[in-house]
Amino acid sequence: xxxxxxxxxxxxxxxxxxxxxxxxxxxxxxxxxxxxxxxxxxxxxxxxxxxxxxxxxxxxxxxxxxxxxxxxxxxxxxxxxxxxxxxxxxxxxxxxxxxxxxxxxxxxxxxxxxxxxxxxxxxxxxxxxxxxxxxxxxxxxxxxxxxxxxxx
Numbered sequence: 001x002x003x004x005x006x007x008x009x010x011x012x013x014x015x016x017x018x019x020x021x022x023x024x025x026x027x028x029x030x031x032x033x034x035x036x037x038x039x040x041x042x043x044x045x046x047x048x049x050x051x052x053x054x055x056x057x058x059x060x061x062x063x064x065x066x067x068x069x070x071x072x073x074x075x076x077x078x079x080x081x082x083x084x085x086x087x088x089x090x091x092x093x094x095x096x097x098x099x100x101x102x103x104x105x106x107x108x109x110x111x112x113x114x115x116x117x118x119x120x121x122x123x124x125x126x127x128x129x130x131x132x133x134x135x136x137x138x139x140x141x142x143x144x145x146x147x148x149x150x151x152x
Contacts, residue, residue: 002104014092016026017078036118041081
């Protein structure tokens with residue numbers, strides 16, 4: 001199953017970069033979310049993407065949204081990645097790729113790379129945008145902000 005606009009976001013729990021358990025259920029009903037799946041910590045495209053989210057993080061929080069990044073890297077890698085690039089948002093470790101499968105995020109380049117997909121989810125847990133683009137990392141931010149502003 002691939003999550004699409006209008007679908008309810010599936011319930012999940014994962015560990016964050018500090019090893020703490022994060023449950024999406026704690027945000028549903030409280031605030032909108034931008035959840036972005038990215039291939040791998042410390043790779044050029046992913047560095048660019050997380051830094052773009054970091055640089056515009058205040059724009060997201062001004063709109064009341066929580067930003068969450070998810071990849072298959074472990075908590076220790078995420079912790080180093082977040083520290084090195086001063087990331088103010090949560091990074092979740094999906095090493096078993098269960099949440100990636102729940103959302104239906106497919107690989108790219110013939111399945112060699114984990115996919116890069118961003119979801120904008122409203123405060124009620126309903127998907128408002130699914131944006132998939134492996135190489136245009138800055139568009140993930142601009143598309144997400146446009147939807148959040150439109151729904152405000």
